[in-house]
Amino acid sequence: MKKLLAVLCIGLGMATYAQEFEISAELRPRFEYRHGYKTLADDMLDPAAFVSQRTRLNFGYNSEKLNVYFSAQNVRVWGDVATSSLSDKNGTAIHEAWAELLLNNQFSLKFGRQEIIYDDQRMFGNVGWAQQARSHDALIATFRPNDNNRIDLGLAISAESESLFEIDYNVNNYKSFQYVWYHANLDSFGLSFLALNNGYAFENSNNEQEVDYNQTFGTHATYGQNKLKADASIYFQTGKIANTKLSAYNFALNAHYAIGENFNVGLGGEYLSGTDMDSNSNKIESFNPWYGTNHKFNGWMDYFYVGNHINSVGLLDINATVAFNKNKFSAKLMPHFFSSAATIVDGMGEKMSNSLGTEIDLVLGYSLSKDIQFQVGYSQMFATESMEILKGGDKSETNNWAWAMIVVKPSLFKTSFKKAETID
Numbered sequence: 185m186k187k188l189l190a191v192l193c194i195g196l197g198m199a200t201y202a203q204e205f206e207i208s209a210e211l212r213p214r215f216e217y218r219h220g221y222k223t224l225a226d227d228m229l230d231p232a233a234f235v236s237q238r239t240r241l242n243f244g245y246n247s248e249k250l251n252v253y254f255s256a257q258n259v260r261v262w263g264d265v266a267t268s269s270l271s272d273k274n275g276t277a278i279h280e281a282w283a284e285l286l287l288n289n290q291f292s293l294k295f296g297r298q299e300i301i302y303d304d305q306r307m308f309g310n311v312g313w314a315q316q317a318r319s320h321d322a323l324i325a326t327f328r329p330n331d332n333n334r335i336d337l338g339l340a341i342s343a344e345s346e347s348l349f350e351i352d353y354n355v356n357n358y359k360s361f362q363y364v365w366y367h368a369n370l371d372s373f374g375l376s377f378l379a380l381n382n383g384y385a386f387e388n389s390n391n392e393q394e395v396d397y398n399q400t401f402g403t404h405a406t407y408g409q410n411k412l413k414a415d416a417s418i419y420f421q422t423g424k425i426a427n428t429k430l431s432a433y434n435f436a437l438n439a440h441y442a443i444g445e446n447f448n449v450g451l452g453g454e455y456l457s458g459t460d461m462d463s464n465s466n467k468i469e470s471f472n473p474w475y476g477t478n479h480k481f482n483g484w485m486d487y488f489y490v491g492n493h494i495n496s497v498g499l500l501d502i503n504a505t506v507a508f509n510k511n512k513f514s515a516k517l518m519p520h521f522f523s524s525a526a527t528i529v530d531g532m533g534e535k536m537s538n539s540l541g542t543e544i545d546l547v548l549g550y551s552l553s554k555d556i557q558f559q560v561g562y563s564q565m566f567a568t569e570s571m572e573i574l575k576g577g578d579k580s581e582t583n584n585w586a587w588a589m590i591v592v593k594p595s596l597f598k599t600s601f602k603k604a605e606t607i608d
Contacts, residue, residue: 203247206598210240212315213262214589220565221585222486224577235262238315240279247603248286253298255280259315280319295323300338300475302365303376303404304415306436309477318475322361332369338362352385352393359383359395374406378419382474386426398423398430400474411442425468425495432457432471440505450505454481456489458498458526462533469526470495483520483543485563485585487575496574498525500538514549528570540574541567557591 219231238259245252257279264273282296299310299319311318322340341360344353353359363380380400388394402419418435438452456471463469473481478489482501487493500523507516522540529535547561563586565571567579577583 201248201603202600203603204245204598204600206242206244207596208242208244209592209594209596210238210242211592212239212589213237214315214587217584217586219585220485220577220581220583222490222492223575224565224567224572224579225581225583226577227581236260236315237262238317250286251284253280253282254278257316277316279317290328292326292328293323294326297321298324300324302336302378303367304417305477305480306404306417306434306473307378307380307400307402307419308365308475309480311477311479313477313479320475334367336363336365338365354385359385372407372409376404378402378404380474382423384425388427394427396424396427398425402434412439413441414439419471421471428466428468430468432469434471434473446508446510448505448507448509450507452503452505454499454501455525456499458496458524460527461497461529462527462535468495470498483518483522483563483565484545484547484561485543485565487543487565487571488522493574497528499523499540500525512551516545516547518545519543520545522571524570524574528573530573536570536573537568538570539568540571541565541579555592555594558589559591560586560588562586 213235214237215233215235217231217233219225225231236259238257240255240257243252243254255278256276258272258276259274260272265271278297280297280299282294282298284292284294286292297319299317300308300322301310302308309318320340321342322338324339325337327335339360339362340358342353342355342357344351344355360383361381363378365376365378367374367376378400381397382400383395383397385393385395398421400419400421402417404415404417406415407413414437416435416437419433421430421432421434423430434454434456436452436454438450440448440450442448456473457469458471459467459469472494473489476489479486482488482499483503488499488501493499501520503518503520505516505518508514520543522543523538524540525538527535528538543563543565545561545563547559550558552558563584565583567575567583569579572579
């Protein structure tokens with residue numbers, strides 16, 4: 185019958201297109217105990233304990249000519265509104281709402297609210313750990329000349345509201361950006377290049393708003409063969425931020441080796457340039473990983489670059505990894521040894537040690553099924569006096585953080601069908 189239908193469609197000048205539609209959901213409650221998370225603990229302040237939750241409802245449609253995706257989410261802390269409240273504190277937000285036009289086998293155009301993820305997510309990531317995550321209002325044109333090469337051109341322009349004339353932009357966000365990203369697969373190697381032009385609004389000395397642009401250029405490379413996997417990256421930043429010159433850089437190198445079927449060990453390092461605390465230069469030398477998933481890097485206690493440590497003394501992070509996976513169970517242990525990249529001075533102007541401390545991260549995971557996962561984690565920071573200068577608080581306190589999370593991501597409904605279309 186299917187063959188007969190196909191013959192009839194061809195005979196009538198018709199073409200059939202496969203289409204898919206899926207409704208999925210995500211529920212992700214997470215308990216956290218914070219006593220030194222992001223900043224050092226203080227003996228005058230008690231630890232925090234709470235449960236946050238992300239709830240999403242997703243709709244996806246795919247065909248040979250068009251992909252459409254919509255994701256609505258609610259982010260809450262258990263108890264942030266009364267049990268009989270008429271309204272929610274954060275309400276429901278649109279996390280993603282985009283369409284992708286597949287113009288032909290090589291060109292596509294994607295526009296709307298969307299996550300942007302490239303390479304290891306150091307410069308562009310979805311910040312998936314944060315319950316609200318990150319998405320952009322942007323347009324991305326993609327060219328795929330073949331299976332091993334891809335070029336993306338991304339554009340974004342931001343306004344606070346519709347207006348008849350230009351008005352100031354006061355949202356904590358970029359005013360505009362443009363970027364080009366190129367990726368090539370070369371057997372066991374992967375190679376990417378990124379050029380990003382950022383525009384941020386600021387108020388000048390005449391209390392008038394201007395937009396300064398800064399640029400990030402860099403490359404990310406990966407290698408994987410047999411039991412060895414490695415990656416390396418280097419980025420440079422220039423231009424201006426709030427009428428101040430920017431000159432910064434970042435480089436990283438990581439290697440992982442599989443020991444048998446279940447164990448994996450790794451060693452890595454990352455350097456992000458910083459600005460000396462006693463600098464007299466009118467220049468920013470601190471690297472900024474603008475839209476990256478920064479929780480993934482430099483320790484899970486988020487002392488660095490997760491809404492903090494911007495335009496500061498930079499960072500040198502030497503870390504190791506021991507990971508175990510078997511059946512449905514996983515475990516990972518990661519020690520980090522932190523130092524500043526630039527000079528730290530105390531309140532008297534005396535130079536301090538560059539050593540910031542050591543962080544130990546441990547996470548355990550269990551997959552009950554493909555839709556249900558359990559994760560627990562514990563981290564502890566062993567800080568130095570230099571960290572006290574940067575963060576405040578007390579290094580002698582037990583600075584630790586513990587969490588437990590359940591991730592439920594069911595597919596509620598999924599169907600595929602074929603649609604006949606008249607050939608002109």
